[in-house]
Amino acid sequence: MFNDDPITLEIIQNSLRSISDEMFYTIAKTAMSPIIYEVLDMATAITDPKGELASAGAGIPAFVGALDKSVKAIINKFKPEGINDGDIFITNDPYYGGVTHLNDVVLIKPVFMEGELLAWAVNIAHWNDVSGKSPGSMSVDATEIYQEGIRIPAVKLFVNDEPILSVFDMLTANSRMPEFLKGDLWAQISALRLGGKRILSLVNKYGRSSYVHAVESYLELGQAMAEKAIKALPDGKYEIDEAQDDGSHLSVAIEVSGSKLVIDLTQAPIQSPLPINLSKDGTMLACQMALMGLIGDRQLANGGCFRVLDVKTRSGSIYDVQAPGPCGIYFETMIRLNDLIWRCLAEKVTDTLPSGNFSSICATIMGGKHPDTGQHYSIIEPEIGGWGAGDGFDGANAMFCAMHGDTFNCPAEIAETRYGVTVGQVALNDEDAGAGEYRGGKGVVIDYVIRSDNSFLTCAYTRNKIAPWGLNKGEDGSVNRVEVIRTNGEIEVHAMASEVTLDTDDIVRVITANGAGFGDPKKRKTAALVDDINNGYVSLEYAKAKYGFDATHGGSYE
Numbered sequence: 001m002f003n004d005d006p007i008t009l010e011i012i013q014n015s016l017r018s019i020s021d022e023m024f025y026t027i028a029k030t031a032m033s034p035i036i037y038e039v040l041d042m043a044t045a046i047t048d049p050k051g052e053l054a055s056a057g058a059g060i061p062a063f064v065g066a067l068d069k070s071v072k073a074i075i076n077k078f079k080p081e082g083i084n085d086g087d088i089f090i091t092n093d094p095y096y097g098g099v100t101h102l103n104d105v106v107l108i109k110p111v112f113m114e115g116e117l118l119a120w121a122v123n124i125a126h127w128n129d130v131s132g133k134s135p136g137s138m139s140v141d142a143t144e145i146y147q148e149g150i151r152i153p154a155v156k157l158f159v160n161d162e163p164i165l166s167v168f169d170m171l172t173a174n175s176r177m178p179e180f181l182k183g184d185l186w187a188q189i190s191a192l193r194l195g196g197k198r199i200l201s202l203v204n205k206y207g208r209s210s211y212v213h214a215v216e217s218y219l220e221l222g223q224a225m226a227e228k229a230i231k232a233l234p235d236g237k238y239e240i241d242e243a244q245d246d247g248s249h250l251s252v253a254i255e256v257s258g259s260k261l262v263i264d265l266t267q268a269p270i271q272s273p274l275p276i277n278l279s280k281d282g283t284m285l286a287c288q289m290a291l292m293g294l295i296g297d298r299q300l301a302n303g304g305c306f307r308v309l310d311v312k313t314r315s316g317s318i319y320d321v322q323a324p325g326p327c328g329i330y331f332e333t334m335i336r337l338n339d340l341i342w343r344c345l346a347e348k349v350t351d352t353l354p355s356g357n358f359s360s361i362c363a364t365i366m367g368g369k370h371p372d373t374g375q376h377y378s379i380i381e382p383e384i385g386g387w388g389a390g391d392g393f394d395g396a397n398a399m400f401c402a403m404h405g406d407t408f409n410c411p412a413e414i415a416e417t418r419y420g421v422t423v424g425q426v427a428l429n430d431e432d433a434g435a436g437e438y439r440g441g442k443g444v445v446i447d448y449v450i451r452s453d454n455s456f457l458t459c460a461y462t463r464n465k466i467a468p469w470g471l472n473k474g475e476d477g478s479v480n481r482v483e484v485i486r487t488n489g490e491i492e493v494h495a496m497a498s499e500v501t502l503d504t505d506d507i508v509r510v511i512t513a514n515g516a517g518f519g520d521p522k523k524r525k526t527a528a529l530v531d532d533i534n535n536g537y538v539s540l541e542y543a544k545a546k547y548g549f550d551a552t553h554g555g556s557y558e
Contacts (some may be wrong), residue, residue, distance in 0.1 A: 004122060005024050006045075008217075009210075011206075012206055012215075015202050016054055016215070017196040017353050019055070019068070020046055020056055020439060021042040021194070022194065022195070022198065022203065023123060024040075024042070024123075026136075026194050027048070027125060029043055030183075030186070030187040031125065031183060031279075032182075032187070032415050032474075033184050034415075034418050036125050037185070038414050039409070039410055040059060041059050041380075041382070042124060043059030043066075043067060043124050043488070044067075044122070044191060044195070045064055046121055046122070046195065047119065047120045049117045049119065049120070049376065050073035051068050051069075052068060052302075052304075053067065053068040053220060054218065054302060056302070057363070057421055058413055059405070059407070060405055060406070060407055061289050061403065062286075062331070062334060062403040063290065064101035064211050065284075067105075067122045067124060068303060068543070069099050069109060069281040069284070070091060070099060071120045072096020073091065073531070074091070076153050081138075083110050085112040086521075087156055088107060088156070088157045089154060090106065090108070090154075090156075091105075091154040092104060092105045092106065092150075092152045093153050093154070094145075094279040094281070095144075095153075096151075096153040098154075100331070101124050101148065101329075102145070102148050102151065102328070103136075103137050105125060105152070105185075105188070106123070107122070107132070108122045109196055111199050111323070112487045113198045113203060122192075127181055127515075128177045128180050128378045129149075129177045129181070129378055130149035131176075132149035134364055134498055138458060139499070140204050140275065140329055140458065141274065142326040143326060143500050144324040145323065149174070150175075152432070154513055155172055161170060168182075170279065173183055198336040199346060200310055211434045222302040222303065223304035223307045225295050225305065226295055226308045227308055230256060230260065230261050230294070232294075233259065233294075233345065238255075239253045239254070239344065240252055244336065244466065245466055250337070250340055252337070255346065259308055263311045265315065265337075266317075268314060268318050268320075269318050270316060271318050275326035275327055275329045275330070275351045276333045276376050277318055277325045277359060278318065278320075278326065279320075279328050280339070282327075283309050283311060283319040283334075283337065284332055286334045286338045287311045287339040288306050290338050293402060295425075296527030308511060313548065329460045329496075331361045332361060332363075332461075333358060335402065335403045337464070338359075338403065339357075343356060350391065351519075353390065354387065355388035355395075355468065355471040355474050355515065356470070356477065356516045357387040357395065357402075357468055358477065358513035359384075359468065360401060360462045361383075361460070362382060362460075364458075364459050364508075365379065366379040366419075366421065366456065366458075366502070367455065367456055368453075368455030368493050369452050370420035371418065371452040372420060373420075378417065379448075381410060381443065381510075384409050384443065385400075385401065385512030386398070386440055386443040386478075386513055386515035386519075387399055387513075388434075388440055388469075388516045389434070389436050389440050389496075389514040389516065389518035390438065391437035391518075392438065395434065396436050397428060398441070398444050399410050404514065421449060424449050425446065425447045428443070428444060429442050429444055429478065430537075431556075432542035434470075434475055434478070434512075435517045435521040435524075435542070436517020436519045437523070438468060438475070438519070440516065440517050442537060443480070443511065443515075444511075445511050446510040448508075449505065449507055449508075449519075450508065451504060452505070455501075455502040456499045457482070457500040457502055457508055458497065461480040461481060461482065463480045464480050465514055466479075468516040469512065471516070472518055474517030474518040474521070475517045475519075477515045477516040477517075478513045480511065480512050482495070482509065483507060483511065486506055521546045521547045524547055529543060
């Protein structure tokens, strides 16, 4: 018999979320790498025995949605007879359940009670270096996945709670930063073990039947919330075709019918020889993030939410890559697709959805010999930028894009201590862009001063030529880019580049885009515009040109 008291079910459901969060902060407190313990480039989750997402901790939305897919890949490969108490599995390969790219390493632990599989504890984190042709294991010019690092094709890392040392040896031997790798790996292992213990404690307290019923009812709640969000959209077909920075075009066709959402991506370009491809699961993930944006409740993310979603892809396309296509810069295609879906809906549903944002991970990878220790260092930074305005609100300043969610920018003090660079400035982007009745949010400008010769920069930025899109007469935003300022004053501008040579006192200047505006700029209230000018968000010249604002006589509109 199970207890179907709603209070008990709610306690179990909230306990699962708490367990996921506790696993998350276990990694954050024990990991070696700032990309994990400061930026929080990771995620944790619990699934049911079939791999359905039952709860998710804090972390990157793009990672949370990857974890259930990784579990299902393990189930499919090993079958029930190959999965035992005391096992821990590991994968990073998008062709073997890794979903994203080789830097993102997934660890998975089955949770058994009296010989019966009850749940899976799972986590993912971005490792600094997993081999490959370029330091940091990311390059924008890789032409096959073999160049991107060591592939871990969903294998066992532990058996009978004992580590398989040969697997550990292969991992550390294939990293330029083995000590960081070992520290991060053991942090993830510790989180899985903790999660398993907490799940068993929860089941012992409330009983197996009540636990299973609570998970099932929570999935049903997720489905009901998703159906409600889709029903709020007008039924019909939505289509869009958008030019990209590289001259290509991406298109999407969306059909809303009652509580069902169909996203058709079969007209996508063929898979690229460059590392911008998405696995089919990665494409599903981008679509799921858009759906969760409509639902609007980040903590509700579970497998039930996605039962209403049907995503159609074409094998061999950029959204359904086939081996050995490279995937290292998958994240830019993922955020481009997520933004495209959002724009497709927003241009029809302008009363609730905002205009375009900087929508890029703006991945910034720098490295070389640490000037203090002589050891190899590697900076791996996603960047924050400006979000778009909506009906009744200005865009947010300096926030991560939709793919990164609950993460943080790395503090200047940590960057200087751990990375061997000097942070010259962290400021809001003062470029004039994103005018509207409600203005777009501001991006950032960050200067990294290099402290050792023969260092390097790799970067992967989109929205470098095609600016964030305005709505209802709102102005477009600005664009993302990196400037390398040489000691002789020369300035090089980059967006997609691999291993640009840097020397002592060169400055790497990150510039992220300002979001787009919403509504006619001439309708912006005088007081709000004066505040913008006083806060340095817009210049007087821009206010006059875009808003028709006259600073004389106390400030007025022409």
